[in-house]
Amino acid sequence: MTDGQRITAIIGLDDTDHPEAGCTTHSFDSLLRTISDSNMFEVTERRLVRLWPFASRRTRGNGALSAIVKINSDSAVELEELCGKWFDELALSISKHPDEGIPASPCLVISYRNPPESWYWDSVRDQVDLEKRKSEASEFGLKIFSLGEGWGIIGASAAISWMPNQDSSWELVAWRDEVKVGTNRDVSQESVIEMAEKHPETFLNRDPTKGKGMIAPRTPCPVLYGIRGSTCEAVSEAHKWMQEREDVERSSSWAPHRTNQLSDDHLAGICSGTVIMPPSEGRGAHTNLSVISGGCTRQLVVFKEGGHVNRLVRQLNTGDRISWLGLESPDGSIHLERVSVQSAVPRISSRPSCCGRTMRSAGRGQPLRCLLCGENSEKFWMSKPWSPSGVSSISGWYEPTPSQRRHLAKPLNHGIPS
Ligand SMILES: [Zn+2]
Structure with missing residues (x-):
């Protein structure tokens, strides 16, 4: 080793999943362990970034990963060699994925300077054109490893261009022993309830309206659980506490990730409008609502799982003035995430x-x-005067139950929309 200057490399990865095999968080963990074990590089922070929920190739939750790695200025070649070797092994394991479904199309990127932040914003708020992002990435000078069409470049480039702020939340991901993957997870209800009480800086552990835990996934992936919270220390402490219990499965590895979850970054802001006809029930029991907003007619949609939002919207009437936060879907309708009534007709x-x-x-x-x-x-x-029935509210705003919210959505008890 020379005594070269320390510099920062940002590494991003996405699209290594198959519905029945693999998990990008687990793949990335193996890469970062390889990087750390080399003793040449220091991984100082991991990041988990959720992206536009309507993306056509999204996996569940549409997350991508990145990490900050400190390296000596003259050891970039070694880092890239190591990453390249790891990526070849990943490609080999992907070639053994089951045939059905969309094949994984991974991409690993490395940057030694801050990429344009617009890559993140474009990817969290809207569809991104694959070819456009590919050419922007190579023009910028990213080191790119990709397989197949390289769809993973959208998420990987977004993950390295996200600029966290002091409000970003954390998720500690714990992975399972390989031999246990596919079997039932041993994480008791009591452990989750007690963890939430003893570690108040963790959140979204349970959905009290459904009486179920939210930390363990239900898919046959290598993730044991994810603990969300406001600081890195809080989620790490909660994990250690969980791992000392008899009724919780031991994890094979774990790592805290800074995330854009609960940031509302996918939403452009509050809109207001007037209901122009009574709500109607659409296919799949979702509720459609026509409003006029800024002189344009908009279709708002709430899904039947929307809980209080759905119950409130069903009771609206022509002339009611409402405000909402929602996400425009590719068909032009707006999927409501939060709603409040500004004034109701008598x-x-x-x-x-x-x-x-x-x-x-x-x-x-x-x-x-x-x-x-x-x-x-x-x-x-x-x-x-109208008061809606069957709903309760925080400061006039309504939201779906915790398990029905998007990862990106900010819960009302974390801040009233303004
Ligand atoms: Zn009379």
């Missing part, structure tokens, strides 16, 4: 009453009449 309850009974209309152009005493009244409706 809900008509009945005609006025007389002699203990509701007055009746005596016909077109005629007044209301009491059928008992014959008293007449001008025609009008009784109304009452």
